[in-house]
Amino acid sequence: MSQVVKTVRAGAVLTLVISREERRNALNADVAAGICAGLDGAEADRSVRAVVLTGAGDKAFCAGGDLQPNAQGTPFTIDAADPRHYVAGLIRRMEACRLPLIARVNGHALAGGFGLASCCDLVVAREDALLGVTEVRVGLFPMMILPPLLRTVPARVLMEMCLTGEPITARAALADRIVNYAVPAAELDGKTDWLVNRIINKSxxxxxxxxxxxxxxxxxxxxxxxxxxxxxxxxxxxxxxxxxxxxxxxxxxxxxxxxx
The missing domain is CATH 1.10.12 (Lyase 2-enoyl-coa Hydratase; Chain  A, domain 2)
Incomplete structure (x- = not known):
């Protein structure tokens, strides 16, 4: 298991923690590989009934691709001739997951981070966490994560997000059912546990x-x-x-x- 994605087991629940807090849990190839490996391990263990995906700390769930100069995972290094980009592989793996996959959005989920949350089956978020696609601010568009976004975000809300690059709070996203629950930070763990426990006692x-x-x-x-x-x-x-x-x-x- 990659050190940038840590696993925590509690009973029938496996939690995957993106652990790049110093980079706001930004997504790169190692993070993608760690999440995929975690899902593989969870599915191989018949006693695991659900997987929770979250980020380290309380600032960011995942800030998307790393935009620091020369950083691993920056979208400015994508090879247009190579169809095997790690984000595409990660999205395919998450959507093929046979176990319930719940996002515990502990902080901002922006760009690729919003895509990760959208790939999950259910989302419990801090009500003050920002969700959105900010790529247009740097001359890009959220290309790689459009498939899951189109399935989870209402069309006009998504278009406004993409064109303005302005995020919304999880509290506001709740009205459009982009998240299942938006709660104060102090209630995040309790609400996540409550939701997961309603799932793991089913078939x-x-x-x-x-x-x-x-x-x-x-x-x-x-x-x-x-x-x-x-x-x-x-x-x-x-x-x-x-x-x-x-x-x-x-x-x-x-x-x-x-x-x-």
Whole structure:
């Protein structure tokens, strides 16, 4: 595991912490590799039920690409001829994650940092944290993170963010459901734990297959999606977790999930 992304395990929850506080947890190839490795490890461990992504300290969740001169990860060093950019790989890996992925936005999430939060399934943020895409201020546009932004930010809100480069607070973002919860800093951990605990006691198999289906259905026509959904539902109904869930419902007891 990369030293710039640290892991903290607490029960069924694995937390990945971007640990470049001196650079406002800026994104670079090492951070991307560390997050991907963390997700790989979490998925390989059947006892992990959810992953939380956050940043070190209380200033920034992730400030995007490092704009310091000659810094690793600066967008000004991208090779247009190389389609294997680490940000593209990271976005693909996050969106393919079979476990629930929750962003704990402990500070500002700007540019690529906002993209990371948008790749997560759920977001709990400090209400005073700034969210936005500031690339236009340096003559750029948030190209690499447009796919997740288009799926999580309303079109006109996103256009205004992109054209003005002006961020909004998580408190304001809550109205457009860009984040799930925006709370005072002192309540961030409690709200994150509350949300995660509502997830990890549900069927791991149902969540894993459900996330897979959501990703596929999003790209399909209605007819294709309905055909695929019927196929997936029939297969899910054959899993051990589904049998256990139904039995527990009938017997009026808590289910004992096996993730199978």
């Amino acid at each position: 791991p198999t149902g969540i894993r297959l459900g996330k897979q289906a959501l990703a596929k259905v999003r790209e399909m026509s209605t007819d294709a999606a309905l055909e695929y959904a019927q196929f997936m539902l029939a297969n899910m109904a054959r899993t051990r977790d589904a049998h256990e869930g139904f039995a527990a419902f009938v017997e009026k007891r808590a289910p004992q999930w096996t993730a199978e």
